Amino acid sequence: MSGFNFRSKQAGGLTRYIHMQTIKKQRGAIAIEFAALFSIFFIIVYAIIAYSIPLLLTMTFKQVSSDAGRAAVRVDVAYPQYAQKVSEQVTEAVEKSWLPASWVDGNCPTPKAGAWSPLPGFNGKPSYGFLKLDKVSNRYILQVCLQRKYGNTGPASERAIIPTLNLLGIKIPDLPETEGKPVIRSYTTVRL
Numbered sequence: 001m002s003g004f005n006f007r008s009k010q011a012g013g014l015t016r017y018i019h020m021q022t023i024k025k026q027r028g029a030i031a032i033e034f035a036a037l038f039s040i041f042f043i044i045v046y047a048i049i050a051y052s053i054p055l056l057l058t059m060t061f062k063q064v065s066s067d068a069g070r071a072a073v074r075v076d077v078a079y080p081q082y083a084q085k086v087s088e089q090v091t092e093a094v095e096k097s098w099l100p101a102s103w104v105d106g107n108c109p110t111p112k113a114g115a116w117s118p119l120p121g122f123n124g125k126p127s128y129g130f131l132k133l134d135k136v137s138n139r140y141i142l143q144v145c146l147q148r149k150y151g152n153t154g155p156a157s158e159r160a161i162i163p164t165l166n167l168l169g170i171k172i173p174d175l176p177e178t179e180g181k182p183v184i185r186s187y188t189t190v191r192l
Contacts, residue, residue, distance in 0.1 A: 043167065050162045050173040054184050057148060060099060061186035065144040068093035068128065069190035072142050077192065082140075083131055086192075087119040090128045090144055102157040108145035108185060109178075116143070140192040147185035150175055 071089040079085045094104060106126035110116050116130040119142075129144040149158035160182075165172045175182035 043165075043172070046162075046165060047172045050165065053161050054150060054173060054175055057103070057184045058186055060097065061104070061146040061148075061184065062188065064094055064097040064099065064104075065128075065146050065186055065188035067097070068144045069142060069188045072144070073190060073192060075192075077140065083117075084120055084122070086131065086140075086142060087122045087127070087129075090119060090142075091122040091125050094128055094146065095125075103148055103161075104146050105148055105157065106145065108147050108187075111143055114141075134191070137191075141189065142192055143187055143189045145185065145187050147183055150182040150184050154181075 068090040071093040072086045075082065075085045075089055094106075095101075097104075106128035108129075110118070111130055114132050116132045118127040119129045119131055121127050128146060129142055131143075132141050133139075134141050150160050151158055152160060152164050158181075162173075175184070177183070178185075
């Protein structure tokens, strides 16, 4: 009886060969699955980090502008150079924050309603807000504004802290734009 004996050494070699080929194919499949899953995992982690930093900046700008508004409330209206003193208090509050100087900028657009005048710059720093006299209550209104441009180009102070990732036409992070550039901005308005 001629035939293939499954118990012979030749059969064991064939079985081992088939088993090794199956393992090699599985290893290739595992590598492909790993590459696909790793890329998805990387995009998710990158998106979490890339969106967290602008959100952190927005919340910090809101907190710092609120602190600056509270500092400006302490200035006596009878002070001879009132606007200059308010600007000094606002600038000092901004400088005391944890934000690096390159991450925060003033020079926000003028508010639309009313006759706002920019605060004078203090110590070579930009204006961090606007002041106007409310004719009804005869009190000043202060708007503290902090911003940072967050684009891919421009000087270091205007570039994104985490670069924007363009993937299949989707920008991560995709931030709102002002005048064609992403800007992170926060205001606080205080009646003095």
